Amino acid sequence: MGERVGASLRDIARLAGVSVKTVSNVVNGYARVSPETRAKVEEVLSQLEYRPNLSARNLRQGRTGVIALALPELDAPYFAELSRFVIDAAAELRWLVVIEQTDGSLERERRILDGVRDHRVDGVILSPIAIGADELAARTDATALVLLGERIHDGPADHVAIDNVRAARDVTEHLIGLGRTRIAALGAEDNAASGTAPLRLAGYREAMAAHGLPETIATVERYRRDQGAAAMAGLLERAEPPDAVFCFNDLLALGALRTLLSCGLRVPEDVALAGLDDIEDGRFSTPTLTTVAPDKAELARIAVDLLKQRIEGPADHPPKEVGAGYRLVARESTLGRSPARPRPAGPGR
Amino acid sequence: MGERVGASLRDIARLAGVSVKTVSNVVNGYARVSPETRAKVEEVLSQLEYRPNLSARNLRQGRTGVIALALPELDAPYFAELSRFVIDAAAELRWLVVIEQTDGSLERERRILDGVRDHRVDGVILSPIAIGADELAARTDATALVLLGERIHDGPADHVAIDNVRAARDVTEHLIGLGRTRIAALGAEDNAASGTAPLRLAGYREAMAAHGLPETIATVERYRRDQGAAAMAGLLERAEPPDAVFCFNDLLALGALRTLLSCGLRVPEDVALAGLDDIEDGRFSTPTLTTVAPDKAELARIAVDLLKQRIEGPADHPPKEVGAGYRLVARESTLGRSPARPRPAGPGR
DNA sequence: CAACGTTGTTTCAACGTTGTAAACAGCCGC
């Protein structure tokens, strides 16, 4: 198995009675090739079902046509959804995407930064958690790099993200607007060198400060449902439990929701709940989840675009930062549900 | 950007005062190299931070070290979770995984089958939906292929899956064991040439027939939450609505759950609900979801193993089919919940 | 001590592709 049946340019050339280079020219649409020659070659090409050998082409051109997408974990819905868009955006450039998982570990992020396991890739899109700006600045590997989902201003690399501070402020304002006063933030991280947690925390604080409300902050280690559930349990044990919780992402919120419901609390009557990410789960949970919906398709498209510019553009242009859009989507977990309907209805998109 | 700083074997050879081939031998641990030469070469290697150029190596060896994983959609949690395991299993062989999405479209599955967009990959793991056994048998491309998640007996390619028929029967038996009698199957597909739907339907039927119970079957087009919600709504409109529903996967079940709850029905008191896949969402929904948990890590490992044998083994060995384990996980959506606890508790794994 | 293995190293060619430069054919104008 695996024996390459593929015809090479040489095979085509032989059959068409022309030189290898002429075939190459036809294949690439290059140069001036006479109509008759072109026709003859194309005849043979399709007859032998010629497929270029990309290893060879890449060797020759120094490009691989493959980029890496390095994420903390593919099985977090947000990243899975984002990946889909990245793959689609890359496909338009005929790029392939290999996915690497860092598990948020510093060591694995480092390894990504200096080469994807020796495979040459043309560029890397990294969603960083552990690695810091200084270390990024110091990296030696010349592979094009775009940071995704966080925003280190004046950082050492191109990056794209939504305005996390403002988004967090919007959510918090939304909760405040409901009349809640004991609003907790769930999802601060202790050890994150980069990542979005500090930004979202800052947005929360701005809003709370603006209204003279007291802060309550629950920390987690990872953005996962179980951590959200546990942190929520912790909040409920406090002397003055919150009447609203802004979870730094939807997974945490869904974990928190589980805890609230299994404690017999009503959402949003007893505790209003909001997340961030707009993963699909939150559109079908009961209650449905209020959240911030980043424009994932835009994020992906911009990331790929930036990478393209890095790869093809002049070597030296300064790092760019680009913002992507988002919108606040208020759903049942803050607004309350409409009364039980005899006729079923799906949640809106 | 992207200028390759990388030192080549030639550079190393020059500096170490040996031939290129000797450096190659050192790098590969091959052949007999004298300790002194080896030391000298390794010195230079690490000094110049040598990295093999895989494009060249692959060109020479006819292998790329890259496999493709072709899935309907990456943002379906089951596939995201599975992908993570596949990537991990492949990483152990130092393989890279590119992910391709078929969206369940026949045309895109076909395209995968005869080459991943011209990039040479050593093998393909395909989770087929639309494509049929006959077409698989007829394919000409020599790339190693493993089918994942379905089981066409005596099919034309290696495949790995759980025993879908038995799993579906187990779930149905579980529902029957609860005393339910109007048990619906949700998730039959009209147009699936392969895929697991027919197998799961068969299992459901076996169980129902064995107990002399009437069948109720709701069809969907895709395995997504919205389709589950809509199909459930359809079931509720019937003259005799079901008192239990076996959804052919967890996403459908979560969609169905949404519909049930928003109609004011209680789960499991009014309608018991079970899914299949054991995605994480179902461990944190309220109620938590009874499901079948396929051993995803095992599925992934076997798939990669089969691929490895195909790629490295003799050309002609007959297609193998391997089963992976699963277990039934009964949770609140069929067993009912323990009464509201003042102390929160996470759902069991 | 000559023929022979063993060990370490090198030379050579090839994988399939494309950029460069040069060769070639046809044609015009003189």
Place this chain on the structure above:
DNA sequence: GCGGCTGTTTACAACGTTGAAACAACGTTG
């Protein structure tokens, strides 16, 4: 009938790697 031009095609080399075969320097052996 020759120089020069245009347009088309070709030969060659190179990208970085590795298998096969050749080679040199040994120590063994009959």
